[in-house]
Amino acid sequence: MTRPALSSAFILASASPRRLDLLKQIGVIPSAVDAPHIDEAALPRELPAAYARRIASEKLAAVHPRHAGAFVLAADTVVALGRRILPKAEDAVTARRCLELLSGRRHKVIGGIAIAAPSGQSILRVVRTDVVFKRLSTAEIERYIASEEWHGKAGGYAVQGLAAAFIPSIAGSYSNIVGLSLSDVYAMLTGLGFGE
Numbered sequence: 001m002t003r004p005a006l007s008s009a010f011i012l013a014s015a016s017p018r019r020l021d022l023l024k025q026i027g028v029i030p031s032a033v034d035a036p037h038i039d040e041a042a043l044p045r046e047l048p049a050a051y052a053r054r055i056a057s058e059k060l061a062a063v064h065p066r067h068a069g070a071f072v073l074a075a076d077t078v079v080a081l082g083r084r085i086l087p088k089a090e091d092a093v094t095a096r097r098c099l100e101l102l103s104g105r106r107h108k109v110i111g112g113i114a115i116a117a118p119s120g121q122s123i124l125r126v127v128r129t130d131v132v133f134k135r136l137s138t139a140e141i142e143r144y145i146a147s148e149e150w151h152g153k154a155g156g157y158a159v160q161g162l163a164a165a166f167i168p169s170i171a172g173s174y175s176n177i178v179g180l181s182l183s184d185v186y187a188m189l190t191g192l193g194f195g196e
């Protein structure tokens with residue numbers, strides 16, 4: 001099946017290959033990728049949704065000025081256990097700690113999406129997906145750690161890989177967990193006149 005490509009200049013302000021693939025899935029082919037470099041530390045007592053919104057908007061603000069006249073999209077994915085923001089796993093110790101916390105529990109994946117239009121107008125959305133993890137044995141956690149699939153992932157897992165075996169139910173957008181809720185991106189882009 002060929003997907004019709006939508007045509008305005010579109011900058012993806014994200015280094016995430018997942019986000020690039022997700023956009024391609026709905027026929028949005030970025031003309032360029034320009035990754036933001038910002039401080040992603042949470043503020044004291046900052047709640048997960050406020051954090052996702054702030055970071056997505058700061059990523060957009062870091063990249064947008066370099067691309068006047070284009071659509072620019074930035075996003076952030078946060079794994080939240082109650083009021084607690086889990087880290088992006090960059091090492092095995094962090095990934096193991098995340099999996100131990102998620103084991104046998106329900107958590108939220110919160111996606112912040114920020115898009116600027118050539119008109120200068122910009123919009124922000126926060127999208128929530130509920131994810132249930134089965135109880136994980138120590139052996140399951142160690143096998144998952146050995147897979148390295150947790151690397152660079154919020155909350156230390158990737159639903160699009162082996163971790164799918166640990167997730168009996170999801171409520172809400174699946175693509176939001178992977179990195180970008182596609183129905184929300186589509187609604188935001190069409191609302192801003194993209195592809196007209």
Ligand SMILES: Cc1cn([C@H]2C[C@H](O)[C@@H](COP(=O)(O)OP(=O)(O)OP(=O)(O)O)O2)c(=O)[nH]c1=O
Binds near residue numbers: 014152154159
């Ligand atoms: C929970 C989960 C997260 N992830 C990924 C999506 C994001 O790439 C990453 C969260 O980190 P982000 O900070 O949202 O994004 P990033 O650092 O990859 O890219 P950039 O800041 O340049 O936009 O975790 C998955 O791929 N699968 C999952 O199931």
